Amino acid sequence: RFKNGRIESYSQNNKVNLVFKSDKIMLTDSISLNNYFMYLVSKDKNTKYNLEWDNKTIPNNAGKLFGKILFENNTATFSYENVFLTAHDSTWKMITANNTIIDSSGALVVNPIVFANGNQKLSVNGTLSNRPKDKLLIELADFDLNQLSPFFGKSLKVKGIVNGHVTLQKALGNLAFSSKLNFNKLNLNDNNLGEGELNTEYFTIDKYIYLNGY
Numbered sequence: 001r002f003k004n005g006r007i008e009s010y011s012q013n014n015k016v017n018l019v020f021k022s023d024k025i026m027l028t029d030s031i032s033l034n035n036y037f038m039y040l041v042s043k044d045k046n047t048k049y050n051l052e053w054d055n056k057t058i059p060n061n062a063g064k065l066f067g068k069i070l071f072e073n074n075t076a077t078f079s080y081e082n083v084f085l086t087a088h089d090s091t092w093k094m095i096t097a098n099n100t101i102i103d104s105s106g107a108l109v110v111n112p113i114v115f116a117n118g119n120q121k122l123s124v125n126g127t128l129s130n131r132p133k134d135k136l137l138i139e140l141a142d143f144d145l146n147q148l149s150p151f152f153g154k155s156l157k158v159k160g161i162v163n164g165h166v167t168l169q170k171a172l173g174n175l176a177f178s179s180k181l182n183f184n185k186l187n188l189n190d191n192n193l194g195e196g197e198l199n200t201e202y203f204t205i206d207k208y209i210y211l212n213g214y
Helices: 145-152
Strands: 006-012 015-026 032-043 046-054 062-072 075-087 090-096 100-103 108-117 120-128 136-144 158-171 174-188 191-203 208-213
Touching: 075 108, 090 120, 120 158, 136 145, 145 158
Parallel strands: none
Antiparallel strands: 006 015, 015 032, 032 046, 046 062, 062 075, 075 090, 075 100, 090 108, 100 108, 108 120, 120 136, 136 158, 158 174, 174 191, 191 208
């Protein structure tokens, strides 16, 4: 849902310019992007993009992404020149940037991308398509769960550190996932749970989730 969205477009020097602004974009009932700004400049097969938002709140949630998109041979290739994201006052920067490709079939190829915030790291690598062996791997290192507070709203407070990985793949046209995560100093709604391990796997055919942990 958009609040006070405005779109401007004009042509100059054989380029098409598109500007979109919004006071607020509600992603869910509890998550919003405030003071959102998007600027696109297209010429032939190339498009430059710049996306920014800043909730201007305490704790701060903001972001800035800019780079280029090449449309060619039924694919869109995204390159990243600068990316930073701030969630709950924690700012993440992209320290390893490689191209991401989406083809006309909807297949997604993510060449290694790594974000860092101090000792914390989040990396994404792999392919998400209808081919059975393709997988998208998300790895977490010393990830502070408190940064996820904006996604949970006020009903759930989560603190702690997590290491491990989550794997996504398509099976029979449906999205499936598995994970192996280790938790340290885990706290849910002010209840200390300490250390633990959680392994999950979603079985697409039978449509159930297997959980194993302690």
